[in-house]
Amino acid sequence: MGKRIAKEVSIAVAEAVKQCKVDVIAAYPITPQTHIVEHLSELVANGELDAEYITVESEHSAISACLGSVATGARTFTSTSSQGLALMHEILFIAPALRLPVVMVVANRALSAPISIWNDHGDIMAQRDVGWIQTFAENGQEAVDLVYHAFRVAEDRRVMFPVIVNLDGFNLSHMIEPIELPDQEQVDQYLPPFKPKYKLDPRKPISMGPVGIPEIYTEAKKAQDEAFKNAYKVIVKAWDEFEKIFGRRYRPIETYRMDDAEVALLIMGSLAETAMTAVDKMREAGKKVGLVRIRLWRPFPLRDFVRAVKGVKMLAVIDRALSPGATGGPVAVEVRSALYQVPGRPRIANFIAGLGGRDVTVEDFEEMADKAYFYMKKKPKEPYEMIGVKE
Amino acid sequence: MLKELAKFKGFSAKNLPKEEPFAPGHRACQGCGEVLALRLALKALGMNVIAVSATGCMEIISSPFPYTSWRVPWIHIAFENAAAVASGVEAALKVLKRKGRFPKNRRVDVVVFAGDGGTGDIGLQALSGALERGHDFVYICLDNEAYMNTGVQRSGCTPYGAMTTTSPPGKKSFGQMTWKKNVPAIAAAHGIPYVATATPAFFLDLMNKVKKAALVNGPAYVHVYAPCPTGWGSKGEDSIRLAKLAVETRIFPLYEVIEGKYYITRKITKPKPVEEYLKLQRRFRHLTEEHIREIQQRVDAEYERLLRLAECL
Numbered sequence: 001m002g003k004r005i006a007k008e009v010s011i012a013v014a015e016a017v018k019q020c021k022v023d024v025i026a027a028y029p030i031t032p033q034t035h036i037v038e039h040l041s042e043l044v045a046n047g048e049l050d051a052e053y054i055t056v057e058s059e060h061s062a063i064s065a066c067l068g069s070v071a072t073g074a075r076t077f078t079s080t081s082s083q084g085l086a087l088m089h090e091i092l093f094i095a096p097a098l099r100l101p102v103v104m105v106v107a108n109r110a111l112s113a114p115i116s117i118w119n120d121h122g123d124i125m126a127q128r129d130v131g132w133i134q135t136f137a138e139n140g141q142e143a144v145d146l147v148y149h150a151f152r153v154a155e156d157r158r159v160m161f162p163v164i165v166n167l168d169g170f171n172l173s174h175m176i177e178p179i180e181l182p183d184q185e186q187v188d189q190y191l192p193p194f195k196p197k198y199k200l201d202p203r204k205p206i207s208m209g210p211v212g213i214p215e216i217y218t219e220a221k222k223a224q225d226e227a228f229k230n231a232y233k234v235i236v237k238a239w240d241e242f243e244k245i246f247g248r249r250y251r252p253i254e255t256y257r258m259d260d261a262e263v264a265l266l267i268m269g270s271l272a273e274t275a276m277t278a279v280d281k282m283r284e285a286g287k288k289v290g291l292v293r294i295r296l297w298r299p300f301p302l303r304d305f306v307r308a309v310k311g312v313k314m315l316a317v318i319d320r321a322l323s324p325g326a327t328g329g330p331v332a333v334e335v336r337s338a339l340y341q342v343p344g345r346p347r348i349a350n351f352i353a354g355l356g357g358r359d360v361t362v363e364d365f366e367e368m369a370d371k372a373y374f375y376m377k378k379k380p381k382e383p384y385e386m387i388g389v390k391e
Numbered sequence: 392m393l394k395e396l397a398k399f400k401g402f403s404a405k406n407l408p409k410e411e412p413f414a415p416g417h418r419a420c421q422g423c424g425e426v427l428a429l430r431l432a433l434k435a436l437g438m439n440v441i442a443v444s445a446t447g448c449m450e451i452i453s454s455p456f457p458y459t460s461w462r463v464p465w466i467h468i469a470f471e472n473a474a475a476v477a478s479g480v481e482a483a484l485k486v487l488k489r490k491g492r493f494p495k496n497r498r499v500d501v502v503v504f505a506g507d508g509g510t511g512d513i514g515l516q517a518l519s520g521a522l523e524r525g526h527d528f529v530y531i532c533l534d535n536e537a538y539m540n541t542g543v544q545r546s547g548c549t550p551y552g553a554m555t556t557t558s559p560p561g562k563k564s565f566g567q568m569t570w571k572k573n574v575p576a577i578a579a580a581h582g583i584p585y586v587a588t589a590t591p592a593f594f595l596d597l598m599n600k601v602k603k604a605a606l607v608n609g610p611a612y613v614h615v616y617a618p619c620p621t622g623w624g625s626k627g628e629d630s631i632r633l634a635k636l637a638v639e640t641r642i643f644p645l646y647e648v649i650e651g652k653y654y655i656t657r658k659i660t661k662p663k664p665v666e667e668y669l670k671l672q673r674r675f676r677h678l679t680e681e682h683i684r685e686i687q688q689r690v691d692a693e694y695e696r697l698l699r700l701a702e703c704l
Contacts, residue, residue, distance in 0.1 A: 023487065023490070024486060052482035052483070057523075061516070061517050064472035064476050065479035068443065068477060071479075073492070073493075091468065200465075201464055202438060202463060204464075206464060207459040207466075208464075209444075209466055210467070211455045216457075220456075
């Protein structure tokens with residue numbers, strides 16, 4: 001086992017990418033992703049990582065170069081944030097449809113306007129339907145561990161889908177945390193070499209990215225969807241394997257003090273750490289509050305989620321993104337739909353919080369839990385509300 | 392002369408490659424000059440190729456699933472990013488060879504095929520990035536002077552006066568009111584080792600240039616004039632005639648830029664009047680004598696400029 005040492009999360013993530021022995025990196029700088037790609041450039045420049053680093057002229061070209069690279073049979077990595085992710089949008093759909101398993105770390109950041117470099121989930125929620133496997137890290141160790149997991153899952157021949165690992169920009173990416181980087185042998189044991197079944201090779205020519213006429217488009221999409229749903233099993237199994245080798249256990253959904261919870265806070269990403277403190281405080285005050293965290297966002301782990309919230313009366317869904325004019329934030333809309341057919345489902349209160357780097361404090365969580373209790377008796381007037389708005 | 396080109400003797404009618412990397416049975420229009428240029432370019436390159444297409448006519452006519460015309464590995468991702476995709480392919484080959492996961496001594500040419508819109512308009516940024524970074528690849532622009540795949544809309548490469556569906560002549564317009572963007576000059580401005588222009592009318596010249604582009608180390612750009620009977624309102628059987636006339640009128644001069652030095656590869660000492668070229672195409676039918684005079688003057692001036700470039704540098 002490697003040593004647990006204090007490291008900036010971005011640096012640790014780059015080190016993990018190095019341990020995955022990537023062949024090609026194509027990235028364009030954007031705050032707050034920069035420390036990840038800067039460190040990777042350093043590793044390449046020093047000869048510590050034998051890879052081609054393509055310093056592309058935009059994120060659109062970053063993801064495009066990544067697809068060219070992975071299609072040729074090279075293990076490929078990129079990273080971005082916010083506007084950069086939005087610029088990739090068009091190409092993001094094409095990667096899973098062509099079954100090109102790129103791994104990308106997104107340091108989540110708000111979208112413009114107003115322009116903001118700070119953290120929320122607006123960038124990634126706009127990419128909800130692109131067809132990538134998506135995970136959310138809570139802390140530095142998890143961010144690192146999810147990188148190994150991402151390559152292992154993406155390149156599995158039963159999967160062959162690209163993966164996005166989300167980590168909160170600044171709030172996580174720039175934190176210095178105690179992180180254990182495993183030994184290289186362990187990583188090698190966990191992550192086999194990338195051997196795609198199909199690749200661009202003159203010895204065995206194939207055509208990638210053909211025209212889909214109406215007679216076959218639906219079938220192509222059906223095949224993609226089935227394969228994506230089946231990826232779930234591999235994702236979970238890869239976490240089982242991870243536990244065997246590295247000793248840390250990961251599940252699609254995490255729960256905290258949920259045994260007899262009446263109210264559950266639902267969260268994604270690094271906010272969960274503060275939320276746990278709030279839950280402890282409320283428990284001490286005799287309130288039966290628990291916490292549920294979604295780690296695997298796509299494919300959505302429906303059964304795990306339903307199991308996690310069983311018996312809960314009120315679910316306080318905290319969204320870090322706004323979906324203007326919708327019936328809630330993206331997470332609330334998702335889980336409301338997920339629970340609709342479930343007998344004895346909890347009711348839902350939806351809070352939009354922590355936009356554009358606004359802190360969400362222990363007190364904010366307490367306020368949201370209190371509101372959730374209140375809404376048990378009295379139905380909320382609006383489908384969602386924003387927390388911490390200054391009057 | 393670049394040392395990579397020293398040994399290349401050139402193609403002739405006697406030593407044409409037998410392979411056809413681009414198979415027949417595709418869905419291009421009758422008389423398509425673009426698919427002809429594509430076929431010739433691939434013939435020059437051979438089978439050890441990875442081809443990248445931008446979205447466009449050549450992509451859609453060649454790949455209606457489950458059929459394909461590509462006998463070489465081929466990938467199409469999107470419209471504006473072919474040069475970036477090729478950058479990734481090239482980088483991957485480099486690292487895989489270095490790490491022993493691809494035969495070290497096996498030469499593979501990475502080649503992009505894109506239209507004038509995919510090159511000079513929406514794809515210009517990706518192209519510029521890839522040229523500047525020095526990837527070892529060949530970029531072939533098949534220029535049919537408008538967005539033909541979507542129904543003949545004007546592009547930055549549409550010539551002055553041409554009628555397209557978004558540059559229609561009318562009471563206040565005479566068609567395209569801007570001059571054709573000089574994309575080869577933009578490519579050359581990146582200081583890349585090889586830039587050339589070609590047309591399928593001079594097919595050996597085209598094949599030689601494409602082969603040279605592949606032989607040089609680093610990025611190479613070939614701008615190919617590609618007649619489009621459907622978009623230009625010309626006869627299918629006139630495509631080669633037009634491709635020849637474009638050169639003979641000096642509208643589309645044939646030249647190379649090798650390490651920054653311009654070489655005119657087909658000097659036109661007695662140019663034909665541009666009118667001879669224009670009158671074969673419905674897209675120029677509305678032009679007045681004055682417009683034609685204006686075009687003639689511009690063509691003369693541009694050719695003079697090219698001659699000076701070839702002499703001075």
